[in-house]
Amino acid sequence: MRTTNFNPDDLERRLEGQPLRQLPPEWRDEILTAARAAARPRVAALEFRAPPWWRTVFWPNPVAWAGVAAAWVAILILNQAGRWEPLTSSAGVRSSSPGLGVALIEHRRQLNELLEVPAAESAPTPAPASPAPRGAPPDQPHCVI
Amino acid sequence: MAAPRDLARWYDEHAQALFAFLLNLTRNEADTRDLLQALFVKLATRPDLLDAVRDERGFLLRMAHNLAVDLVRRRDTRARNYEAFAAEAVAVFAPAADADEQVFRARLTEALGELPVEQRAVVHLKLWEGLTFEAIAELLDVPLNTAASRYRYGLDKLRERLRPLYEEIR
Numbered sequence: 001m002r003t004t005n006f007n008p009d010d011l012e013r014r015l016e017g018q019p020l021r022q023l024p025p026e027w028r029d030e031i032l033t034a035a036r037a038a039a040r041p042r043v044a045a046l047e048f049r050a051p052p053w054w055r056t057v058f059w060p061n062p063v064a065w066a067g068v069a070a071a072w073v074a075i076l077i078l079n080q081a082g083r084w085e086p087l088t089s090s091a092g093v094r095s096s097s098p099g100l101g102v103a104l105i106e107h108r109r110q111l112n113e114l115l116e117v118p119a120a121e122s123a124p125t126p127a128p129a130s131p132a133p134r135g136a137p138p139d140q141p142h143c144v145i
Numbered sequence: 146m147a148a149p150r151d152l153a154r155w156y157d158e159h160a161q162a163l164f165a166f167l168l169n170l171t172r173n174e175a176d177t178r179d180l181l182q183a184l185f186v187k188l189a190t191r192p193d194l195l196d197a198v199r200d201e202r203g204f205l206l207r208m209a210h211n212l213a214v215d216l217v218r219r220r221d222t223r224a225r226n227y228e229a230f231a232a233e234a235v236a237v238f239a240p241a242a243d244a245d246e247q248v249f250r251a252r253l254t255e256a257l258g259e260l261p262v263e264q265r266a267v268v269h270l271k272l273w274e275g276l277t278f279e280a281i282a283e284l285l286d287v288p289l290n291t292a293a294s295r296y297r298y299g300l301d302k303l304r305e306r307l308r309p310l311y312e313e314i315r
Contacts (some may be wrong), residue, residue: 007173011300011303011304011307011311012272014311015253015272015303016272016273018238018253018273019166019238019239019240019252020161020165020238020239020273021168021236021237021238022161022238022239023160023164023165027160027164027178028156028160029157030179030182031160031182031185032152032156032185033184034182034186035152035182035185035186036152036189037188037190038186038189038190039186039189046209081185082261098214126293135171
């Protein structure tokens with residue numbers, strides 16, 4: 001065998017002299033960028049813990065909140081439309097359209113002009129309701145004009 | 146968060162040594178890159194780690210070793226086959242122009258891969274980082290005698306494995 005001249009120290013020296021593989025240069029930017037980016041989200045996470053108040057209020061279910069808002073809008077519209085109802089009922093006329101109400105007001109204004117009633121008195125004032133006699137039958141309607 | 150210049154300086158001064166050490170331990174380039182990145186992420190998020198350290202290189206090599214060991218433990222399936230996996234052909238050394246030298250480096254790479262990870266770590270730190278046994282023992286958190294005996298066993302195996310080739314090409 002050719003092992004008689006083998007010197008361990010020679011081998012160690014030879015091994016020490018073996019150049020190690022070089023680090024790929026493109027890793028530098030990739031690794032440093034990734035390291036810096038990984039350190040950044042901790043700050044972002046802290047900022048995220050304090051969202052705007054409106055997000056806190058509405059966030060759990062924005063669709064439900066939108067539904068509530070739509071319901072309120074519908075209620076307001078219906079309320080506006082129903083404003084004509086007391087005027088027509090006080091006039092003793094059932095009106096289902098706003099145009100009829102306007103015509104009635106105009107008619108009343110012209111009537112007041114003809115009768116020379118002051119403007120302050122033009123608004124219809126309900127007559128004080130006289131108490132019904134105790135013995136009066138309940139099915140007789142009270143007609144107030 | 147570490148100042149960008151500190152992180153870059155640490156990389157420029159130590160990444161080559163860390164890369165070679167990790168590559169020799171993991172025998173896998175992708176794992177080496179992941180571990181190297183994990184190490185620098187740790188430094189970026191906890192720069193105070195190096196505040197009271199006098200031997201930056203030794204400390205970083207220790208971090209690299211711990212990360213490599215954690216990787217082995219985490220991947221159970223791979224850990225079982227780690228020794229076989231380590232014998233896979235991965236270029237640990239720089240390519241050589243001379244054909245005989247290239248063959249020697251390839252055989253050395255294979256022989257290193259056949260060593261247990263603990264022995265390979267000690268052999269690497271002694272031969273290619275030039276550390277003393279005291280420094281290696283401290284770095285790997287093992288007794289001095291353990292570090293020395295791991296080196297002796299590892300070198301004996303390398304010698305046995307490389308003897309025919311070494312005699313042939315010397």
